[in-house]
Amino acid sequence: MSETILEVTDLKTQFYTERGVVRAVDGVSFDVKQGEIVGLVGESGAGKSVTTSSVMRLIEEPGEVVGGEVDYMGRTIVGFDDTGEELVPRDDMLSESEMREDVRGNEIAIIFQDPMESLNPVYTVGGQVKEFIEINRDIDGKEAKAEAIEMLRRVGIPEAAERYDDYPHEFSGGMRQRVLIAMALGCRPNLIIADEPTTALDVTVEGQILELVDDLQEEFGTSFIWVTHDMGVVAEICDRVNVMYLGQIVEQGPVDEIFHDTQHPYTEALLNSIPRPDRTVGDLEPIEGTMPGAMNPPSGCRFHPRCPDAREPCREVAPEFRVAAETADGSPHRAACLKHEDVGYWDAGPLDSGASETTPAGADAAAEEGER
């Protein structure tokens, strides 16, 4: 098995707002191995983007990484010492300037969701690609320009040399996303974080981009963290998947196992909500309700107010994230669900929970009334 390049352990990121503390990422652990594409899946607000920003240490005020560890190839991006009273940043944690000079761009690059907003409207497309390549690789301006044109050509920009001097508004959405991919790959990073890079694109363009990434990934050997809410995209390109719900990972494993031996009801629900040619819209099973805020997450299992399988213990006992099933290649398939724990789930009666409720608060109230 290839070497692990990124290891995230029990990562916690909070936002201090006027209304209270938002635990956007609350104890997330996953890893990325050399040359694989790891999916990070979940609904909007699950904490996917905060997780990736935390990995890059790009969380801005009023947010803060408050715990856990991020290790990138033996270097500590995030690390804390427990003094007994409080957590203090560890000495071996990379400094801000080390992050800027040694990690961001040249080791870990990022592709954002909205290609329309990600390019600076007042500078030329080529100039922007060139600038990032020049900063992150030890080459001079002239070489960087040649490299930028070469990368634009590689991602399928026709007449790359001529279009180098064009401005972003002269490119279509799909073309701009190709430019961002060229930017990322041009810096020759080890790991690329793709934050919903195809969400803003239409389906045919999305297909082209996924194909392009698949090809280039093989060629460059770059690892990817692919953030998405689309299980279809996951199936297409990911090797392993992490399913996130409300700041936590609820299921983690190889993509085939997740699809064919699903261990968490939330993953199941996500899979059931994918449109497929053999089912009409009426056959789709949307997940009931909306995700509650991360300010006051539900007690016990965070998914219980919306979970079709919820039973009594789900309300009180927070499930552990543990190995839930055997896998063919021995890589762990973990899930956080009481079904896999010995807390009396199977003996308890079903929770009269909010399968019919639409709001999470309502679901909570309904569940409580049902108990009386």
Place this chain on the structure above:
Amino acid sequence: MGLLRYTLNRVLQSIPVMFGIAVITFLLVNSMPGNPVDIMLAEQEASPELIAAIEARYGLDEPLHIQFLNYIGLSWILGAVGIPGFVGSPPGILQGDLGFSMYYERPVADLMLTRLPPTLLLMISAFAFAIATAVPLGVLAAKRRNQPADHVSRVVALIGVSTPSFWIGIMLIILFSVQLGWLPSGRLVYPWRDPSHYGLTSQWELYYQTVRHLILPMVALGTLQMATIMRVERSSMIESLQKEYVQLARAYGVSERKIMRKHAFRPSQLPVVTLIGLNLTSAIGGAVLIEMVFSINGMGRLLIQAIQTHDYQLTIGTTVVIGFVFVIGVIITDISYAYIDPRVSYGEEN
């Protein structure tokens, strides 16, 4: 090429605007109570013959619509094509003649040539002062958002916006001229004159005196501009700093310094340039007052004198020239858009 064409177009389009200004001003000055001949004669007793002679000399004896046709220059055109009754009419605005000042007894255009440069000097230096201080301060306030530097800049901006420029001018004179005696309180030294005119010996001495004389009126006129530009610069920078392309630059290891200088700065300047262009009008109004306070013989003072003496043609001429300066300012603003933002195109395809 597109730009030159665009500029030419805009200048041509401004001709009807200028014409409109002239028409409206003509009607307004003629509807003022009082008449110029009385003011000219002041307290003197004058015979009806003398009054009639003066009126005839300045064409005030004609009916209003004929006076209008004369002033605009349509009479000249009608005369040129041989319409009886108009032959021999003097040229008007359409022929490039701004008229004749009764009070100064000189062509209006002559007065413009001596009065416009001081006003332009004052306005350009006031805007230069405002931009040179407001842009860095606005950027700093955006960078240190909600920190002490930002709060200080907010208070300074509030004071700048809410204090009338003439009052600032008077206070500056009291403090720096009267109390401290550091700077002169009035009149300008024009850098285009010969040094000997001011009893100076060298060109450098002349420039030095020009700057010394300019500082107080420049600050007085520029403070309001500085305050508003600073606020817009700040909010525009804050907006840009939250843009995804700035976050992307950070994620690729671009230093904060370079983000401030390049990635966030240039996209932020469009609203600032718009504001500067619009503020040219309010600054002209401010310049009128500042010229009074600092005894500067510019367009502002000229306009006020013209109105006070019912000098019709001078009033209209001054107004039209000020309007033209403003139109030029707006055109410069529009052209700088294209420089800042490549999405703005002045090419033929639009």
